[in-house]
Amino acid sequence: xxxxxxxxxxxxxxxxxxxxxxxxxxxxxxxxxxxxxxxxxxxxxxxxxxxxxxxxxxxxxxxxxxxxxxxxxxxxxxxxxxxxxxxxxxxxxxxxxxxxxxxxxxxxxxxxxxxxxxxxxxxxxxxxxxxxxxxxxxxxxxxxxxxxxxxxxxxxxxxxxxxxxxxxxxxxxxxxxxxxxxxxxxxxxxxxxxxxxxxxxxxxxxxxxxxxxxxxxxxxxxxxxxxxxxxxxxxxxxxxxxxxxxxxxxxxxxxxxxxxxxxxx
Amino acid sequence: xxxxxxxxxxxxxxxxxxxxxxxxxxxxxxxxxxxxxxxxxxxxxxxxxxxxxxxxxxxxxxxxxxxxxxxxxxxxxxxxxxxxxxxxxxxxxxxxxxxxxxxxxxxxxxxxxxxxxxxxxxxxxxxxxxxxxxxxxxxxxxxxxxxxxxxxxxxxxxxxxxxxxxxxxxxxxxxxxxxxxxxxxxxxxxxx
Numbered sequence: 451x452x453x454x455x456x457x458x459x460x461x462x463x464x465x466x467x468x469x470x471x472x473x474x475x476x477x478x479x480x481x482x483x484x485x486x487x488x489x490x491x492x493x494x495x496x497x498x499x500x501x502x503x504x505x506x507x508x509x510x511x512x513x514x515x516x517x518x519x520x521x522x523x524x525x526x527x528x529x530x531x532x533x534x535x536x537x538x539x540x541x542x543x544x545x546x547x548x549x550x551x552x553x554x555x556x557x558x559x560x561x562x563x564x565x566x567x568x569x570x571x572x573x574x575x576x577x578x579x580x581x582x583x584x585x586x587x588x589x590x591x592x593x594x595x596x597x598x599x600x601x602x603x604x605x606x607x608x609x610x611x612x613x614x615x616x617x618x619x620x621x622x623x624x625x626x627x628x629x630x631x632x633x634x635x636x637x638x639x640x641x642x643x644x645x646x647x648x649x650x651x652x653x654x655x656x657x658x659x660x661x662x663x664x665x666x667x668x669x670x671x672x673x674x675x676x677x678x679x680x681x682x683x684x685x686x687x688x689x690x691x692x693x694x695x696x697x698x699x700x701x702x703x704x705x706x707x708x709x710x711x712x713x714x715x
Numbered sequence: 716x717x718x719x720x721x722x723x724x725x726x727x728x729x730x731x732x733x734x735x736x737x738x739x740x741x742x743x744x745x746x747x748x749x750x751x752x753x754x755x756x757x758x759x760x761x762x763x764x765x766x767x768x769x770x771x772x773x774x775x776x777x778x779x780x781x782x783x784x785x786x787x788x789x790x791x792x793x794x795x796x797x798x799x800x801x802x803x804x805x806x807x808x809x810x811x812x813x814x815x816x817x818x819x820x821x822x823x824x825x826x827x828x829x830x831x832x833x834x835x836x837x838x839x840x841x842x843x844x845x846x847x848x849x850x851x852x853x854x855x856x857x858x859x860x861x862x863x864x865x866x867x868x869x870x871x872x873x874x875x876x877x878x879x880x881x882x883x884x885x886x887x888x889x890x891x892x893x894x895x896x897x898x899x900x901x902x903x904x905x906x907x
Contacts, residue, residue, distance in 0.1 A: 507862070541743040542853065542879075573852055586845060656851050657859035657867075696852030 485523060487513035487585070487709055488640045490596045495605065497594055498684045499658065509595045514588055515706040517631035517642045518567035518650060519579060521558035527579050529556065534575055544572035547699045565630040567648045567704040573696035576651045580707035587653035588708035590691075594684060597644040599637035607681055616683045619646030628702070645683060648704040649690055659692035746853045747879030753811060753840035756823035763850055764879060765838055766807035770901040773873045775847070775856050777814035777866055778826045787870055788830050790888035794872070797895055802902035804836070811850055812841040813858050813866065855884075874898055877906055 492511035528535045528549075535556065536549040547570050552558045558568075571579075573587075580586050588596070600606030607613070632642045644650075694703075741747050747764035754760055772791055776784040788810070795803055812818035823839040826832075832839070842850060851858060858868035874883045874897055883897035 540741070540745065540748045542746055542748050574849070577849065577852075653845075653848060654859070656848070656855075656857045659857060692857075695855055 485515050485517055485519065485706075487707075488516055489711060490514050490592070490639050490641070491604065492711075493595055493604070495595055495598065497591055498681055498688060499590070499594075507591050509591045511711040512588070512592050513709040513711055514592065514596050514639070514641055515585075515708070516636075516640060518648055518704045518706045519576075520565055520631055521552075521568045522564035524568035524571070524579065525556065525558055525564075527582055531578070531582060534578060539575070541697070543574040543697065545697045545699050548572060548575065550699075551701075562630065566628045567631055567643070569628065569648060569701055569704045570699040571651075571703070571705065572699050573651050573655060573694070576705035577653070579705075583707055585707035585709045587651055587705060589654050590652045590658060590688075592708055593644070593650065593652050596637070596639060596641055597684065599639060599641075601635045601637055604638055613681070613683070616645045620683055620686070622646075648702050649687065649700065651703065651705040652691060653708075655691040655694055656696070658688050742878050742880055744881075745879035746875060746881065749849055749853050751842055751846035751849050753838075753842050753846070754815070754820060756820050756827055756834065756839040758820040761838070761840065763811075763846075763853075765840075766809055767879065768877050768906070769805060769807040770877060770882075770898075771807040771809055771875050772898075773809045773811070773854065773875060774871060775811045775813055775851060775854070775858065775868065777812050777868075778818045778822050779814070779864075780866070783868070783870060785830070786888055787872070788826075788832070791872060792830070792832075793889065794895060794898060798899065798902055802899065805902045805905065806836065806898075808837040810837070810839050811847065812839070813844075813847040813851065813868075815841040815843050815847070874901060876901060 490512055492509055494506040494508050496505055497507045532538055536552060537555055539548060549555070549568075549570055551570055558564060577587055598605045598607050600609060600612045603609065629647060631647065634642060634646060636642050637644065747767055749763045751763045752760055753763065753765065755765075772794070774787060774791065776787055778784070791808055791810075795806055795808070798806065812823065818841040823841065827834055827837070827839055841847075847858075850856075854871065854873050856869045856871050856873075858866050860866055870886055870888060872885050872888075872894075873881055874894070876882050882901055883894050885891040885894035887894070
């Protein structure tokens, strides 16, 4: 097990400011639950997505869950919301593979499975889960901003060593069992597992490809517009999420929730 | 503040009521399982299933769109103009704006006037971001706000049946004969 929180020295001044903002606004970063919403400092940054004439994207500060939602956390949700149990969910909301890895609609499997990220959830199911927590899925720009951070830098994307580390994670065989959450080192915000564990739904996944792009041709024409071509790991996310339908599910596709900083629950 | 609370309670009660009771007998693959609230050109709050019981053409747009959206609206008018009057009377059309900030009811009403839209069968509405995103997700429609205030978006028309099941889609704004045939079939007779 890794320590529960990052050493204080690793937090930047900016993330401390975020924590302060949460405290002042009456939000709670932990609220006694196992997957706290942590502040990510707002920034103007260069996204890998093309954005027309303007180079810098403004992302206001927001709160992001510490790790991807686990099977145990999702189990609590489907217990409280039986319409989201496997078998009860309409086909228009989740494909046939929805939670198919669980032993039964109310049993994710072994004890180990409880701390693994929940996968095989449709976008609609992920969206409903977050809504039930008084939260939402993160927007792509929010996810990308948080995922640009290393354990020591808010934007580590130009750090070749860090980039290589991420690519090594992606090179792991897809058939390997999913690791548990929070096994690695948190980034400067205290957030775990943005790379190297699962793909994650974002709220606006259906905005990532040019509207009339054919996903199969994405690697040809569509990719020419993408920025930061050296950030393969992030580009792969864009290509994957942009080609999904909202009812799709995947063995390695999970999610986590986010909240506006101004409106903490 | 108090008024706001009462208003919110009203919305919650109304939304919850229409959501839970009406949807239990929907087919599993119906898009009307989507829970989303729309504000129409006449400032009425309705659900995405506002046209339940009628075959319906659905698409998404934004009113300040310079060229593509006017074309989309015209295209939908042309498709329905191919129908016999009785068939056309059975058809409904729903256009959802993903630009709720600018597409107020009066703005939508203006668009309707500009295009001489038949508001007895057409609904123009806007949805807040989360609801618009859900509707887009259900339709397989993609859109993205660009920094200059415009949107990159699909040109996709979806035909759903009386129960909200997708019958056909088209990205061809003129003369998709396969799509037109489905439209004629879906509106040929009253529900048995």
